[in-house]
Amino acid sequence: MRVAALWFPDWPVQAAKLECDDELQEPLVIAAQHRVVVCSQAARAAGIRRGMKVRHAQAAAPELTVIDANPDRDGRMFASLAGSLDDVAASVEVLRPGLVVADLKAAGAFHGGEDVALEMLVDAAARRGIDTLAGAADEIATAVIAARSGQVVPPGESAAYLARQPLAVLTAETALAADADTVKTLGQLGITTLGELAAIPPAAMTTRFGVHGAHIHRIAAAAPDRRVAPELPVADLAVAITPEDPIERVDAAAFAARALAASLHERLKEAGRNCVRLKVVAELETGQRVERVWRTREALTESATADRVRWQLDGWLTSGGAGAITSLILEPLELMAPDAVGELWADRASTDDARRVVERVQSQLGIDAVLQPRLIGGRGVAERIQLVPFGEAAPPVEEKTWPGAIPAPLPARLGGGIDHPASRVTLIDATGKPVIVTAEALLAGEPYALAWGDKKYLLTGWAGPWPVDEGWWASDANRHRVARLQAVGREGGPQGDVTGWLLVWSRRSWRVEAVY
Structure with missing residues (x-):
């Protein structure tokens, strides 16, 4: 070849x-x-x-x-x-x-x-x-x-040519799919050229660096490669669309690309496979059939598939000589089994590994299936965080002060929300009477113990309450009156495990807003 x-x-x-x-x-x-x-x-x-x-x-x-x-x-x-x-x-x-x-x-x-x-x-x-x-x-x-x-x-003469190339060429081109961490580690171990890398026994590379090491070793050793755009025997997972009116505009092409990509990935999901090489085929009004093969270094997501189809259709439509598109076909030419996901947060797990896993989940369940937290500011704990779809660029956050904000250190874990049944707790004083917040934003008694579900805690410290009256200019339905209290207690008695809470008084009851 x-x-x-x-x-x-x-x-x-x-x-x-x-x-x-x-x-x-x-x-x-x-x-x-x-x-x-x-x-x-x-x-x-x-x-x-x-x-x-x-x-x-x-x-x-x-x-x-x-x-x-x-x-x-x-x-x-x-x-x-x-x-x-x-x-x-x-x-x-x-x-x-x-x-x-x-x-x-x-x-x-x-x-x-x-x-x-x-x-x-x-x-x-x-x-x-x-x-x-x-x-x-x-x-x-x-x-x-x-x-x-x-x-x-x-x-x-490929092996002799590669032997003279520096190790850094592996990461200079993203299409080679070389793992940057593996290449960096090899450099720290004294490997400077691809010839030195090829001299390492393949079994040693696989044992030490896994599939990433085996992959770059095959590149360095000029191992036999696949053919360019071969017609491999794969399951018939092709999807097609024939619009009522021929596609002449770029916006119509984008809509068709998104719909066809969703249909293709639904079939791939049912087959339990990922696509790494895709053929885009278009039939034109003139009777001509045009096609293009796209390959990626990692499994195509639904969004990535739609992007490539849209680029290709846009190129055909704007080239000036293709004509309107009467039929569109997506044909996966090369499939692979989904990567086995081990410890996502293990020592050798990289940001790229996590991103690939997230994108694979999004390609199957939708963009909104995976969310990431984003700090937006606020007085409480939950209101400081906004959840946005992974990968979306969030607008910049305006820097400003929040008088009355909960002081640092902030709790480590949010509760289920003040409306969640499991967040309800009972706070009592030494006589067993419930401790409530009065109309004057004062405690009706000194907190002594706390009950959360079937667990009982003896309080060792508390601070507050801090009243919050937001939206006072709005109607009563939109007005937000709460009071917050910090508490620390030991489960079961003086020798129990210590837990800290940020409690919120709302609707005549105490709720767990966050846990320290």
């Missing part, structure tokens, strides 16, 4: 220039959340680097052009560009926006040589203001590495 890889350096920058017909002024950076995420070659020459704050980058280069990050633009523009490669090679596979591989052996046999086919691929991708580097090798991973320096590795 021979593989050609075309790499478009700093693709988000090139996509922005392509969208604006190369009229953007250099130096140019792509920014997200006020930080540089991608910078052009001219920007790097001015001393700008990824991760730099935008204001620092503008100080280094006052003439800097800053463009907001837009993954949809990157995918849409690349889908349109990748379509021009179909005239040169029959088997073309998009690894990510900005990186594509093709079957060079078949293309070379058709066009009269690998050098001719590779040159034709570069010419087909040529656009004004767009830079392209091409590489070739016997394996996909080796070709991707070679493309970053524009080299053609002769047949049978």
Whole structure:
């Protein structure tokens, strides 16, 4: 097998220039959340680097052009560009926006040589203001590495070529799916080149680093790879949609992409499989059939599938020559079993592992199925936290003071809410009478003991109450009158375990708002 890889350096920058017909002024950076995420070659020459704050980058280069990050633009523009490669090679596979591989052996046999086919691929991708580097090798991973320096590795010499490459090339390209923590650990152990990595016995790598170690060892050793865009025998899980009216607009394409992605992932869920390589097929009004294969380094989520379908449809619709789409088909070409999830919070578990697990759950149960807490400020404990869907960018929180807020240290665990039946507690004084909060916001007696469910606690300390009267300007239905009390007690008596509570007096009864 021979593989050609075309790499478009700093693709988000090139996509922005392509969208604006190369009229953007250099130096140019792509920014997200006020930080540089991608910078052009001219920007790097001015001393700008990824991760730099935008204001620092503008100080280094006052003439800097800053463009907001837009993954949809990157995918849409690349889908349109990748379509021009179909005239040169029959088997073309998009690894990510900005990186594509093709079957060079078949293309070379058709066009009269690998050098001719590779040159034709570069010419087909040529656009004004767009830079392209091409590489070739016997394996996909080796070709991707070679493309970053524009080299053609002769047949049978992949291992010798990789042996000279620094270890850092594994994490320079996300499509290689190399685990950053594993590569960092190998560097700390003295491994500096892929040749030194390949010299380690495969069993030792698997034993020490698991599947991540086995994967990067196969890359370093130039192990035989899969073919480009092969038609693998898989279960028939394809889904299709034929709209009543042909799809001509981008917004209609986005709606169809979302609906079809949901249908596909429902079938994948029933089959207990994940998709890592997807074929998008469209039938046009002219009778023509166009298709594109997308591959990812990890299992596609419903959102990721919809994004790729939308990018591809947008590229076809805006290319000018495709015509309206009369039918759309999604066909999973390569499936894999879901990863076994062990200890999510174990020592070797990474943020990427957690994110992949969360995204897999969201792809099956919906975006709102996994929430993450976000601090928003407030006087109480529960009102300081807002739960938002995982992955959503929350708006910035305004910094302000909260007079009467519960002082630090804050409780470690929230209760079930003041309306939850299990949060109700009974507070009594030494004579056994209930301790309540009077109209003057005072305690009717000194707290002595607390009953919570079937457990009894002897109080060793308490503080409060602190009355809260919020919404006094609103109607009685919206008015919020409570009083809070801190209490510490021992279960069963003086020798029992210590527990601390933040109690709230509401609707003539005490409730547990949080536990220390």
